[in-house]
Amino acid sequence: xxxxxxxxxxxxxxxxxxxxxxxxxxxxxxxxxxxxxxxxxxxxxxxxxxxxxxxxxxxxxxxxxxxxxxxxxxxxxxxxxxxxxxxxxxxxxxxxxxxxxxxxxxxxxxxxxxxxxxxxxxxxxxxxxxxxxxxxxxxxxxxxxxxxxxxxxxxxxxxxxxxxxxxxxxxxxxxxxxxxxxxxxxxxxxxxxxxxxxxxxxxxxxxxxxxxxxxxxxxxxxxxxxxxxxxxxxxxxxxxxxxxxxxxxxxxxxxx
Numbered sequence: 001x002x003x004x005x006x007x008x009x010x011x012x013x014x015x016x017x018x019x020x021x022x023x024x025x026x027x028x029x030x031x032x033x034x035x036x037x038x039x040x041x042x043x044x045x046x047x048x049x050x051x052x053x054x055x056x057x058x059x060x061x062x063x064x065x066x067x068x069x070x071x072x073x074x075x076x077x078x079x080x081x082x083x084x085x086x087x088x089x090x091x092x093x094x095x096x097x098x099x100x101x102x103x104x105x106x107x108x109x110x111x112x113x114x115x116x117x118x119x120x121x122x123x124x125x126x127x128x129x130x131x132x133x134x135x136x137x138x139x140x141x142x143x144x145x146x147x148x149x150x151x152x153x154x155x156x157x158x159x160x161x162x163x164x165x166x167x168x169x170x171x172x173x174x175x176x177x178x179x180x181x182x183x184x185x186x187x188x189x190x191x192x193x194x195x196x197x198x199x200x201x202x203x204x205x206x207x208x209x210x211x212x213x214x215x216x217x218x219x220x221x222x223x224x225x226x227x228x229x230x231x232x233x234x235x236x237x238x239x240x241x242x243x244x245x246x247x248x249x250x251x252x253x254x255x256x
Contacts, residue, residue, distance in 0.1 A: 097127065097245050104164060104243070105129050111156045128244050131157060135237035142182055144193040146201055154198065157241065158206035166246040169194040169208065173217040174240065188250060192217030193243035194239055 003015050071168070101124060108131060109122045119137040135141070138150035161167060173191030184190040195215040203210040225232035 002254040014166060015050075101129060101245060102183075103125065104160070104167070108160050109158055110159065112153060115153055128242050131241040131243070133239050133241065134234070135239075136234075136238055138198070139194060142184070142190070144190065144197045146197055151201060151205070154201050155206055158202055158208055161208055161212075161243070162206070165209070165212075167212070168244045168246070169202070169213045170242040170244065171198050171202075171213065171215045172240045172242060173215075174222060174238050175220050175221075176235060176236045177223070177227040178233065186219070188217055188219035190217075191219045198239060198241070 105122055105124055108129065112120060112122065112131075115137070118134065120131060120133045123132070133150065133153060137153060138146055140147065161169060173193075173195040175191050176189040177187070180187050180190055184193065192215070195217050199210075199213050199215045200212060202208045220227070220236070223232070223236040224238075225235040227233050227236060
């Protein structure tokens with residue numbers, strides 16, 4: 001009976017040991033799984049943190065881009081406003097210059113009303129006033145001495161120019177294509193000499209500032225009619241007094 005009794009506890013002991021071994025294994029596996037879960041959780045947290053940082057970085061980039069775009073649009077609007085103002089200023093100045101030149105043309109035309117259309121004409125071309133005086137009003141054939149009647153026309157014109165001191169004056173001499181003989185080497189020399197003779201009359205006799213006047217000669221090279229006819233050649237023998245407004249303010253607007 002004693003033998004049987006001792007066997008029973010040993011069996012129970014072995015069962016208990018086996019149970020303990022199973023529990024230990026289960027516990028080890030559980031701890032291992034728990035450790036792996038913790039590692040996965042840590043990695044997930046780290047990945048989530050990186051994603052959040054990436055999202056924050058992208059958000060900041062988008063915000064900076066939006067601010068830059070807003071600033072660029074604001075600057076563009078300012079530029080457009082400046083350009084519109086510049087255009088309006090330019091248009092206003094051009095309109096004002098046109099009105100000044102139209103008024104000046106009327107004043108000159110009225111002042112020279114006593115001279116015939118075949119002696120002189122007044123016209124506006126390219127924003128300038130052209131006072132075209134025919135040879136028969138100013139000079140004898142082949143001469144650069146201004147006739148008394150021509151001086152009267154120049155005196156009348158000078159009175160208008162002295163009242164409008166911001167007008168620049170260009171004197172252009174023109175001839176026909178017939179070769180010249182005498183004191184002048186050619187038609188070009190004659191056209192230049194006639195232009196300078198008129199400059200002297202305007203500046204010396206009628207007190208127009210010399211710095212406002214320019215003399216030039218174009219000879220036979222800018223005809224307004226055919227040189228094949230007597231009438232055409234007569235029209236080509238002319239002196240043009242070209243009046244230009246002061247364009248300083250206009251150039252300031254254009255160059256700014």
